[in-house]
Amino acid sequence: MRWLLAVLFTLNVLLFLWIQTNPEQQSHARVTDATDFGEIRLLRELEPAARTENSEPENTLDSTSDSSVADSEAVQRPPAGNEKAVDENRSAPPVPSDTSFSVDTANAKEYCGEIGPFPSRNMAEGYRRKLAANKGAKAELESRRGKVTVGYWVMIPPLADTKQAEQMLKKLREAGFNDLWLMRKGEHANGISMGLYTEERYAKRHADNILTKGFETRLVPKLKNARLFWVQFSQVGTAAMQELAESKFPQGVSLQKKVCSQGSAGN
DSSP, X not given: OHHHHHHHHHHHHHHHHHHHHOHHHHHHHHHHHOOOOOOOOOGGGXXXXXXXXXXXXXXXXXXXXXXHHHHHHHXXXXXXXXXXXXXXXXXXXXXXXXXXXXXXXXXXXXXXXXEEEESSHHHHHHHHHHHHTSTTOEEEEEEEXXXXXXXXXXXXXXXXSHHHHHHHHHHHHHTTOOOOEEEOSSTTTXXXXXXXXXXXXXXXXXXXXXXXXXXXXXXXXXXXXXXXEEEEEEEEEHHHHHHHHHSOOOTTOEEEEEEOOHHHHHO
């Protein structure tokens, strides 16, 4: 095996030496290995004209693109001098031609009047502050002597004389009513009270029960002298007055109002 490797190695050495020592073989090898690429010139060695010719397609494409962009911008951009008008139109939406703007003269009215009577100053003061809080409105408290309702009688109306009143009193007792009081003098003389209630709804309920047994009654307010309070107001606007009119007042309290005259509005 060793002698075979030695023989192959020797043959390779001899072949290499023969190629190196043969001039024709070297020349043929150089010609065969050379590839003809033609004349090679660097880009910086080209003439300016040649470089322009080679780059014309690229420049043409750029110029076409620029012109297209310019045309599109010309369509989108407003004419010179109208930039401000376009900006204003964009910032404010157009108003339809059929839209009208008018002032409701009814809302410009001012009202004067009073609220009362209130049985206590504190209750009246709450309404006064509420009215005075409206811009331009004026509200003041005023006290007066008067009568205040302190309850409601459920009453058989006064009869012609005492004898008839006593006969009616007997019939009521026979029907099972015990809370009775025959009024013998005063404004309701010969009338028969069948109960006194502080609230009207309870008095009405009792009257309905009496009616089911065949006796007709009526509600009579019980009054007493007292100092009562009113809220005097002026120059109250329509919106505030409407809100006040829709509110729920205490029992016995009412609202009196009218449109202020020019003279009262200025006071």
